[in-house]
Amino acid sequence: MKKENLIFGLHPVLEAVKSKKPIDKLYIQKGMASSKIDAILNDLDQEAVSVNYVPIEKLDRLIRSNHQGIIASISPISFKSLEEVVEERLENKKDPVFIILDQVSDVRNFGAILRTAECTGVDAVIIQKKGGAPVSGDTVKASAGAIFNLAVCKVDHIKDAIFYLQGSGVKTIAATEKTSQTIYDTDLTGPLAIIMGSEGKGVSKSVLSLVDQSASLPVLGEINSLNVSVACGVFLYEMIRQRGL
Template identity: 35%
Template sequence: MAEQLIIGRHPVVEALRAGRPLQTIYLQRKAGGELIREILQLARQQQVPVKQVPAEKLQKFSRGHHQGCIAIASAVAYYDLQDVINHIVEAGQTPLLVMALGITDVRNLGAIARSAFCLGAQALILPEKDTAPINELAIKTAAGALHHLMVARVSGWKQAYEVLKLNGIHIVATGVHNGVLPDRIDWNQPIALVLGSEDSGLPKPCMEQADAVVTIPIHPDFDSLNVSVAAGILLYQAAMQRQTFHQ
């Protein structure tokens, strides 16, 4: 299915005013004016990524009169992280959240979402930048799980950590080396599992400010697991401890 485009300044600003979920807004470089200023303000408030691009990039999206502004509608709704936590707690559940940082492969993101939903996580946390888009391919890979998980969009891991810590949610970062074994984590407490990219992992400060670092033991002749596989292993450990599912 093709991405749904919203073309032109007025349609984009009206979508923002209506709170319509947007994946990304593309603005032509040096574009200005009152509507552009409002688009930037609303996008910042709603944490919608904005990319400044040359006119040629916009022409690839649409040959029509785009007025230097095109948005891509999101296939899922995005929520504020605090609202997500409130919803989970009010439902009488113990939060189990999955934060994916630097996951730029659409299929990996979809597979993470699938494991998260199947193994009892309630929500996915994604940063505005350096993240694969939630498009039709991601939804297909997730086998529809992205329609069941709440998805919170944050400006970055620092903002997410601040909200998580204020709500008493234990942050467990993943690392290739020197972390505790998965069965040493108390998965029954409120937890946010933080996953990093396969190439570079998590930023060092991100790991240092976590409450714990977990490492999956693997064969010494190999360096790492696929990130979606690692997510599945760790979330299975959480599900077993929490007795999420019963025969």
């Protein structure tokens, strides 16, 4: 995490929150009590910000200066409301497409997915507050700036986003090697959400149990899976092919 993305100290963080700076993550020392901490949490947009209570050693590693027990990571973008984006896109676009990232943690993969999503007309990328790659200057660079042209929605839990999308009439399809059905036998037309999993574990079992369908990519070599950003690109361009775009 680059220091230029960090604000630290009780008063600077409070002022950043009051001025509506796009905060991505907030780190607070465990066991710390302060009226200013209470004021920060009260003013915080907790729907978009991941609040992490951590040991002082974690804060000391992030900042060598006097952090006063609190550090905020500033995002280069403002996050969008999932409900507002989905409602608007369903109303104004025939077949919107959403990408859900289930714990994709490598910033280069995250950025590459954002870049491909922007190139293929994806309407929003949905990420979870905790566990995924940060939205930072490195993300901007890895996405070649594409992140500025995309709606990025942050949610507490991926499962809640899936339930909401399904309730809105959006078909959910997980990309996983744990199925014999390939994307070439899968209908990728209509309102669609594609779920991509983490680099190590793929889409989690609990998420796989919720989605409408699962689809895989044919793998003919000795290695049994593709890089997640590459796999996402294949899914999106097969979606484009099926839609005749």
